[in-house]
Amino acid sequence: MLNTLPGHHAQAGFSLLELAIVLLIVGLLMGGLIMPLSARMDQQKIDTTRQQLEQIRQALVGYALARDALPCPATPASSGLASATATGCTRQHGFVPAVTLGLPGAQNGDGLLLDAWGSPIRYSVTNSDANGNGNWDFVRPGEMRTVTLASLAPALDICTTTTGSSATACASSATTLTSNAPAVLLSLGKDWATATSADQLENLGATVGGGPSGVNYPVAADEVFVNRTLGAQAGNEFDDIVTWISPTTLYGELVSAGRLP
Amino acid sequence: MFTRSHTPYRARQRGAALLIMLLLLVLGGTVLFSRSLLSQLPGAARARANAELLAEAKEALLGYAVTWDATHPGELGFLPCPDIDATGILNEGEAHELLCGLQHRNVLGRLPWRTLGLDPGRTRGGECLWYAVSGSWKAGAIASPALLNEDSSGQFRVMAADGTTVIAGTSAAERPVAVIIAPGPPLPGQVRLTLPAGVTQCGGSFTAASYLDDDAASGINNATVSLGADAVDDVIAADPGATAINDQVIFITRAEIQDRLLRRADVQAKLRSLTLAAARCIADYGKRNPGAPNDRRLPWPAPVDLVEYRTAAQYTDTPVGELSGRVPNVANDSNVQTGNLSLGVLTACNSATVPEWTPEMAVLWRNWKDHLFYAVAWDFRPDAPPATTCTSCLTVNGAGAWAAVVMFSGTRLAAAGQVRDEPPMNTDTRGNIANYLEGRNATSHPNTAGTGNYESAAASATFNDILYCIDANLSVTPC
Numbered sequence: 122m123l124n125t126l127p128g129h130h131a132q133a134g135f136s137l138l139e140l141a142i143v144l145l146i147v148g149l150l151m152g153g154l155i156m157p158l159s160a161r162m163d164q165q166k167i168d169t170t171r172q173q174l175e176q177i178r179q180a181l182v183g184y185a186l187a188r189d190a191l192p193c194p195a196t197p198a199s200s201g202l203a204s205a206t207a208t209g210c211t212r213q214h215g216f217v218p219a220v221t222l223g224l225p226g227a228q229n230g231d232g233l234l235l236d237a238w239g240s241p242i243r244y245s246v247t248n249s250d251a252n253g254n255g256n257w258d259f260v261r262p263g264e265m266r267t268v269t270l271a272s273l274a275p276a277l278d279i280c281t282t283t284t285g286s287s288a289t290a291c292a293s294s295a296t297t298l299t300s301n302a303p304a305v306l307l308s309l310g311k312d313w314a315t316a317t318s319a320d321q322l323e324n325l326g327a328t329v330g331g332g333p334s335g336v337n338y339p340v341a342a343d344e345v346f347v348n349r350t351l352g353a354q355a356g357n358e359f360d361d362i363v364t365w366i367s368p369t370t371l372y373g374e375l376v377s378a379g380r381l382p
Numbered sequence: 383m384f385t386r387s388h389t390p391y392r393a394r395q396r397g398a399a400l401l402i403m404l405l406l407l408v409l410g411g412t413v414l415f416s417r418s419l420l421s422q423l424p425g426a427a428r429a430r431a432n433a434e435l436l437a438e439a440k441e442a443l444l445g446y447a448v449t450w451d452a453t454h455p456g457e458l459g460f461l462p463c464p465d466i467d468a469t470g471i472l473n474e475g476e477a478h479e480l481l482c483g484l485q486h487r488n489v490l491g492r493l494p495w496r497t498l499g500l501d502p503g504r505t506r507g508g509e510c511l512w513y514a515v516s517g518s519w520k521a522g523a524i525a526s527p528a529l530l531n532e533d534s535s536g537q538f539r540v541m542a543a544d545g546t547t548v549i550a551g552t553s554a555a556e557r558p559v560a561v562i563i564a565p566g567p568p569l570p571g572q573v574r575l576t577l578p579a580g581v582t583q584c585g586g587s588f589t590a591a592s593y594l595d596d597d598a599a600s601g602i603n604n605a606t607v608s609l610g611a612d613a614v615d616d617v618i619a620a621d622p623g624a625t626a627i628n629d630q631v632i633f634i635t636r637a638e639i640q641d642r643l644l645r646r647a648d649v650q651a652k653l654r655s656l657t658l659a660a661a662r663c664i665a666d667y668g669k670r671n672p673g674a675p676n677d678r679r680l681p682w683p684a685p686v687d688l689v690e691y692r693t694a695a696q697y698t699d700t701p702v703g704e705l706s707g708r709v710p711n712v713a714n715d716s717n718v719q720t721g722n723l724s725l726g727v728l729t730a731c732n733s734a735t736v737p738e739w740t741p742e743m744a745v746l747w748r749n750w751k752d753h754l755f756y757a758v759a760w761d762f763r764p765d766a767p768p769a770t771t772c773t774s775c776l777t778v779n780g781a782g783a784w785a786a787v788v789m790f791s792g793t794r795l796a797a798a799g800q801v802r803d804e805p806p807m808n809t810d811t812r813g814n815i816a817n818y819l820e821g822r823n824a825t826s827h828p829n830t831a832g833t834g835n836y837e838s839a840a841a842s843a844t845f846n847d848i849l850y851c852i853d854a855n856l857s858v859t860p861c
Contacts, residue, residue, distance in 0.1 A: 135398060139398070143402060143405075146406065147405070147409065150409045151409075175434075269452070270449055270452035271452040271453055281582065281583070294473050295473050295580070295582075297473075297496075298496065298501070298502070298583070299496065299499050299500075301499060302499065348501070364501065365499075365501070367442050367445070367498060367499035367500050368499050369442045369445040369446045369449065369498050369499050369500075370438070370441050370442045370445045370498075370499070370500075371445070372445050372448075372449045373441060373442070373444050373445020373446070373447075373448055373449065373642070374441070374445065376445070376448045376449060376642055376645065376646055377444075377448075377642045377645060379645055379646075379647070381449075381646075382452065382646060382648055
């Protein structure tokens with residue numbers, strides 16, 4: 122756009138060499154910028170999902186304070202509502218009952234709350250019944266009080282590895298992060314459609330369908346979950362994000378609210 | 383729009399070099415700026431993330447304190463010991479009840495996240511949290527305090543980054559009972575090596591000095607606690623984003639635990655039951671006199687002013703010439719006059735003869751013993767003639783004829799100006815009965831004539847004593 126007036130010398134322009142050098146430099150710089158950006162976007166999604174799980178955890182505790190029990194998990198057929206039965210839940214392992222909890226966030230066609238990668242966030246609740254009366258202690262209103270603090274025994278396990286674990290316990294106390302979680306929240310992470318490591322397969326579990334969309338979703342198959350450092354090492358990948366409700370915190374809040382003992 | 387120069391030099395100007403330079407500068411600057419933005423979080427964001435982590439740990443600790451007695455009846459409000467190491471019989475993140483320092487001494491270690499049922503929760507710097515608990519509030523298997531109740535002072539003071547401004551702990555009542563510390567990035571000299579076995583979750587070591595900061599200017603070292611009993615330790619809290627001292631601190635006060643505990647309806651009922659059980663045990667002493675049932679004399683009270691309020695052996699019936707004082711645990715002097723072979727009042731009480739005196743009540747008494755008071759009537763004092771009827775006796779609200787009154791003081795009332803600090807950390811305010819009892823219950827002391835008129839009323843801002851009376855037949859009733 123320079124030198125367009127008559128009487129000036131004609132613009133010589135850039136030589137091919139000049140252009141090549143400039144493009145090379147620009148390319149290198151852009152590359153340097155984009156690489157950390159993609160890693161940053163992954164991290165951003167992890168952070169977003171962690172915050173989401175934290176928000177759900179607080180909503181669950183809030184629900185327990187207001188309703189005297191934790192909500193049941195949603196199923197693909199329950200449109201995001203907690204799916205309870207007369208004594209417990211339709212499913213022990215299901216999804217976050219986002220509609221019941223009034224949580225914001227994207228939902229899929231089956232009303233299931235989605236994480237940052239678009240897969241439903243899963244929610245499991247303990248089915249412990251310490252006094253053997255058939256009622257699940259943590260989901261039937263008032264049952265925690267009936268059972269009493271000293272007897273309550275929530276039984277979801279979080280292990281640091283699936284190696285040696287059974288359907289109800291981790292391999293040893295050293296690999297047990299907690300053996301008495303009342304509820305567990307889990308996002309399958311970035312590669313939610315594929316799971317290659319044993320630890321991820323443990324969390325992937327079985328499948329459940331029955332929703333209007335006809336999709337079958339992976340859902341926990343037993344009371345053992347794995348939570349460990351995220352890693353991408355081939356054969357030992359782990360990208361699941363797991364959080365749980367501490368029984369101590371839950372009891373403390375319920376005591377403060379006069380719900381216990 | 384710009385106007386163009388028509389100078390002859392303009393013809394030779396190609397103009398590209400400047401543009402390219404500008405482009406390079408802008409791009410280079412963007413890359414450097416973005417990289418710095420991406421690689422490290424600003425201090426404020428780190429502080430906020432750590433604050434959430436600390437708050438979560440605090441909620442769990444409060445939950446632990448208010449539910450501890452579900453598994454340890456009679457122990458209200460105990461806090462867990464820290465995680466001291468992972469090489470012994472315990473796993474990383476577990477509270478070390480057996481290795482928890484000596485009695486009444488502060489302990490520092492890592493947060494017992496596994497015991498609390500928490501995630502090992504890392505700070506934004508990738509470190510697990512540290513935790514220090516007051517010797518007066520720790521639930522050690524062999525190091526539990528001899529008395530822990532709503533009046534037990536914490537043994538910490540939290541100071542601002544300047545090392546002189548007190549954030550918490552200006553008075554004994556406000557002293558934190560526990561502190562949770564999020565270590566910042568390592569300072570010069572803080573080498574964080576993974577040395578001990580068994581540290582698989584948090585990494586690093588249990589060497590506090592590698593994580594927690596020592597402020598040379600103020601002399602406050604967050605990495606150490608005093609070795610002496612009842613010592614008060616200062617903890618310095620960094621300003622958000624600070625680089626020199628970077629320990630982020632949150633604390634727990636006794637009021638926070640007590641507020642939650644007293645919201646439990648069953649706690650008030652338990653303390654009432656303790657008063658009833660203590661009254662029954664005193665009546666039971668009268669039933670064990672050699673001349674019983676025609677000799678129903680009761681023991682002397684223990685003094686109000688004790689050398690050490692936490693020690694059970696101090697609650698001894700001493701004939702101080704007063705007919706009111708604390709509920710006696712041991713009967714040394716009453717026996718001389720009554721001929722009662724029993725050397726104990728509460729120590730000799732058992733659930734076979736007094737069903738209310740359960741093991742839980744015995745533990746509850748150990749922790750709340752300074753709250754119980756007792757007055758005996760002239761006719762039922764140990765050096766009176768053996769009595770079965772009341773002539774010179776006690777009254778409540780001017781009515782009745784009671785052989786004895788047992789009183790539980792309830793929570794200290796700010797409206798009544800009550801403070802209950804104790805030596806050696808503070809001056810002795812527990813030796814004054816008015817810091818416990820209200821109205822005529824306090825003014826009737828020392829009940830020299832043995833005919834005191836005591837007071838009973840509904841709980842209010844200025845009165846909260848709970849009374850049980852023993853009649854001439856040694857029956858116990860609320861009064």
